[in-house]
Amino acid sequence: MLKVIAIFEYMRKILAMIGILKKKPVDKLLEALGKEKVNTSIVERKLYSYDATPIPIDRAVPSAVVFPENHDDVVKLVRICYQEGIPMFPRGAGSGLTGGAVPTKENGVVVSFERMNRFKVDENNTTAEVEPGVITAQFQEHVEKLGLFYPPDPSSFKYSTIGGNIAENAGGPRCLKYGVTREYVLGLTVVVKDGDVLKLGNPVIKDVAGYDLTKLFVGSEGTLGLITSSNLKLIPKPKARATALALFENLEHVGRAVTKIMTSGIFPSALEFMDRDAIKAVEDFKPVGLPRDVEALLLIEVDGSPQSVREDINQIKGLLEPMGIRVKTAESKKEEERLWMARKSLGPALGNLKSGKINEDIVFPRIYLSEAIPKLRQIAEKYHLLMVIFGHIGDGNLHVNLLYDKQNREEEEKAERAVDEVFELALSYHGSITGEHGVGLTKKKFLKWQFGDIGYELLKGIKLLFDPKNLFNPGKMVEV
């Protein structure tokens, strides 16, 4: 018997030497974190290889999905992955639209932060310490009960996470007045190469010591390291809100109306734009009584004290009506909700029109909008595509939706070609290829257009400084 064991042991040693019984990299993760936190089932791995990107992208089924439960788990994970050369694909809710959370290498692991979902509000400091897996809406509801406010409101806010919002520097309608996610991230704890831990920033608003590495991480799309905790700034919750609707017969009046408002001492908390086709889409899908005979509309929201919001809405009426623009005020909470419902149901309404939709979030300096919108429509006409435009006009962030038939490969290709022209147009007007969605996989080629060669080299340099082995979300945003 002992002889048999000895022979087996001998064979094991030989096999180990030639590498057959050598532990796979993922086994080391399993050993360090346990199988509760490292899932290698094919179902789970396939499930976590998707995000919400609407166009075909190169995805890979990862070798595992890891669910860290705390900071120390992430440190262990990064240390092993960096030693073993395992690519890491961090993931919030997977609601991104540019492939940011999608794994692209089969030897990689998806790092899902869904179990790191604790937060602690510090009322006396008007800040909060928040783990990356906290759902934005749940955090917002909580702080609002304390009289505080966390403004960033990407349309995914009901399911997207704070970590994902930080990685993408998420925006939304309110960002016109309140700024984007970056403005609310005061500090971060991040795990970088080799499992090193960096504490960046502090729970204070002012901190000018050194280069601002905190803000460099915001919007870095998970390519520099993994975030395990954030210090977020909170502000006082406005006491009241009011909404008005402005109706335009003429596109050119839209820009002028926005300027009138923005130079009148009123700071709207949102200025949302819908073009005639967007209005039509909503009314066809779920009628809320918007007029179909106008060229565009603006949804205008103001916030402040109960008295000042009434004052502001009246002042806006007084500014726009002499320009021949009809202004309707939402007289009740219900009417207000109905108007915002129209804006929010745009996504599903468009999904109802055609099976395929490319929603690009380009940005134009506001002055060029009335010039650019007809040019955008020309692009759609050239390719015989349906185009619907809406978005946050106060900051020039337009959502240009190209609709096509998914079964029709020819039409799909046309839509992809049209997108290229849409980006070229935005850049020709000193705009940006993305105001909210990020670069991810789908906008990589356009990033070079926006940064130029020298700028792009610097982006690469920063990436390699933090991640010399290119293991944090490799292949996203910048190609090294």
Next chain:
Amino acid sequence: MLKVIAIFEYMRKILAMIGILKKKPVDKLLEALGKEKVNTSIVERKLYSYDATPIPIDRAVPSAVVFPENHDDVVKLVRICYQEGIPMFPRGAGSGLTGGAVPTKENGVVVSFERMNRFKVDENNTTAEVEPGVITAQFQEHVEKLGLFYPPDPSSFKYSTIGGNIAENAGGPRCLKYGVTREYVLGLTVVVKDGDVLKLGNPVIKDVAGYDLTKLFVGSEGTLGLITSSNLKLIPKPKARATALALFENLEHVGRAVTKIMTSGIFPSALEFMDRDAIKAVEDFKPVGLPRDVEALLLIEVDGSPQSVREDINQIKGLLEPMGIRVKTAESKKEEERLWMARKSLGPALGNLKSGKINEDIVFPRIYLSEAIPKLRQIAEKYHLLMVIFGHIGDGNLHVNLLYDKQNREEEEKAERAVDEVFELALSYHGSITGEHGVGLTKKKFLKWQFGDIGYELLKGIKLLFDPKNLFNPGKMVEV
């Protein structure tokens, strides 16, 4: 005759060969830019070797002061300096307090942006294109006439420049509500190594393409490259302002009062703090009628519509008076100005007390202030120094002033030792060594404390990525 010329020519060639007639690096600058823009007089060079830093620092007299007049001048300048290895020390108004604008190498040149002082407001886009030499106050006055607002208000705003403000990420009282300079810098044109030009960002609020190099330049203290133009965000100018004064018998009530206000739906545009010694200093210097028998006071400013500011002030009274805190409202414009005068005359008032003053702008998370202030006073007592504390309490940014006799070397050394302890205290409470003034020369050793070894290595990596020859403001902030 011809023979004589030939001999001279021969000698010239020999001298050139052995390098005596070789052009000095500064001659190349003179040749490229002309002597109107390159001043090598000893008077000018000595004049430009200072800034407003109140403590002794290692300065060098530069080899020239260069006055570029436009973007192309800067490109030429950087190209030559990078080829010839000439250190460049960019300078706004020289009002910085940490040595950021001071030349430290004799072969270097000071680059003064005072002639690049043009700006163009784009009302319809609520943005402006601004050259670095524009004086902040002049820009602000101009935009306010258009109903627009550029909030950053460092106390130097009457003479400091936009370029300097960007380099230092300047703050001020209003930043509690409106954020610091960084939040207003949408785009930058910068000249980096070899004279390469980078156009970063765009005149749009939302832009999430690539790492945020624009914000990385903000607060980089001139160490990454030279800024030739900026796109600044403007916001609507508030219609009205109102001020109240809250008087505290007990330091611990200050923090609680701030929390009460910040969770009541009111967002103050400034919350300024003065301790008992600050009050005393002002009243001794230029009496405005502040009570001398209180432990501290808060100056509270709100802005908004004429009605809402009255509402807000009344609400603040209602919140604080039941806590036993006396609240006085400024009933007239004149009274308001008088109160703000008290705050603004603090600088000169302190200068009047002692010949030496170290004004450190540390930051504490607000919750720790009532605990930290007594500890700060203990440090002063330990070294038998006079300490006066005031600052922007809403964001935890305290100006801790250590006063001493400049002629008394022993007292000066004590003040320097006390400063070390002040920084240690700030860091022990998760604060920052600088909220507004930057690192420059004087806080270099403390930067390492704040970032740790790994963080500091990354700062160095970024510096060398943009400036591999270490020629942009070398020796400042981070040591490479």
